[in-house]
Amino acid sequence: MKKIFLIPLMFLTFLSLTACSPTDDDLIVPETPEQPENPGNGNSDDNDPEEPTDPIPGGNGRYLVLFTSRSGNTERVANEIRDQLDCDILEVEPETAFETDYNAMLERARDELNAIQHGNFPAVKTSMEDFDSYDLVFVGYPIWYGSMATTMQSFLHNHSSKLEGKRIALFATSGGSGISSSAREAEALCPNSEILDQTLLLTSSSLSQMESRIATWLEEIGAHQEEPETPDQSSLSMAITVGDRTITATMEDNAAARDLLSRLPMEVTLNDYNNTTEKIFYPDPELELEGVTQGCAPVPGDITIYVPWGNLAIFCKNWSSSNDLVRIGHIDGNGIEALNVPGDISVRLEKR
Template sequence: MKNIFLIPLMFLTFLSLTACSPADDDSIIPEIPEQPENPGNGDSDDNNSEEPTDPTSGGNGRYLVLFTSRSGNTERMANEIRGQLDCDILEVEPQTAFEEDYNAMLERAREELDAIKQGNYPAVKTSMEDFESYDLVFVGYPIWYGSMATTMQSFLHGHASKLEGKRIALFATSGGSGISSSVREAETLCPDSEILDQALLLTSSSLSQMEIRVAEWLEGIGVGLEEPENSDVTSLKMNIVVGSRTISATMEDNAAARDLLSRLPMEVTLNDYNNTTEKIFYPNPELELDGVTRGCAPVPGDITIYAPWGNVAIFCKSWSHSNDLIKMGHIDGDGIEVLSVPGDVPVRFERTE
């Protein structure tokens, strides 16, 4: 008789267990967000704090490091870049702090990524007025489910117009997945910015090599620690690397030339102008012109600034006198022949020892 009652009881128990079993839809996850080494001790985030709009300044104000981080790994990477360049840095924070509970954070990350696909970006409490003073902006983030962390996606989406024309270098941390998808996201979010081809990714297996990996990456993209703006530029010589050839130039002792020398090394593309009469590029920010002597009748090899536009012009042919031209230097010997070719020319300006 007892067995008769046990059979329906066992059947009900089986139905109950089946109803509570989770679905298997989430069994394949492209990438799991970085998990803090010490759960509960991730990045602090006080929603009542004043909105951080001003970066922390460094000695080198030509570069800015933007980063968002939850576990602290991306923050460590950002600080390493800042330390090697002595540049400005700013943390991009969500309007609402991420949950300390790891599983809850994963769920929120998935929901926000899905919302972004529909054009709905989560709120962030970090903003900047402009990026005009920066030659290069570093953008760092953890990779969540193969994508750029939602906080940084929101920031870039909201600041895309202010980043127009700016060079952006991407760096990221992840548990093991690649960075290529997030690079494409950055290109979509900032279509009018120049996203550098070389991005740096550190995974859990390479975080211990952070210092050397960052140094190698910075060297690879032509970025290094520059002298402070108030330092003396004792040498007025520079090299111009064009492909496999290196030519030299002697600069004038004026504010514009010293400003240019203080920014080296620098990689630019010289654009052909006026049928190979001159090769030009636009420094950003514009060079210092206080106290410089204006007026020049350029000859082949002269390095000048056209004051109304702020562009550097290297003359390959002689031209008539202009009160708006400022001479900054002259290419030594017959080196100008290297630049006297049709079309645009990529070059690297370097300080001489």
């Protein structure tokens, strides 16, 4: 009789143990993040932003700085890169903002990193239509538990196909962790992009050197502000029409000459001054003089500004050196003969 009761008891015990045992999925975490077709929970597009986000534009359209930041450190680095390059910038933000409580944030970060290992990427509210206009994309993030912050992982995962063929430069901030693991994550997330070997990591001990460290890094990877194109000779050339004759002048590449050229065409009367030593007129407003070099000994054909009065003076004769004169151009060849006549003359000034 005891044996009959013992058999059902053993069977119930076996069922209980089986129900409480961990599965293989709970024990094994893959080392390389999986990439399901859809972000978020892997089976829906519901978390995708409805409209792409426009970066804040800079003057240099060759580069884009993407960053995500919780404490503000990565944002500081991103803004410094943007300032040094004068380029576009865009913050990548999570769908749900991170907790202000540090321990709660750490717990969420652990959960999201574990979810990414299983192919489930947390939702972000930032997206880009394309990256076609950029030569180089900077990607910045804090490092959590040795990994790239989950928000940026999601963004790269979502935009992997749009980043194909693009050069990507990684920068990160951390309390002391290295950047190599997150660089490998970037390579896995964007396998068809070129992840540059030269990365930038700023830790709590080196953040104070941010400006110089960034400048050195940008030089290493060949990123720089776009310099204005050197003007060709024609863009610094001016035509002066006197009656039926047109003479030319080659202008200096300085602020005053550029200012004058920007106002052309214009018709002015050149007043005779000091017995045809100079032909003068008064630009209104006065020409820009910031950064120009003062002082010259004018020769026939020199076009100058007399700083105390603000007048333009074209010299028809040699004159003594003066620190109050700024040379802004010279009449080509023997063209000064057309102006070296008594009395006032009317002329038309045009860019060539």
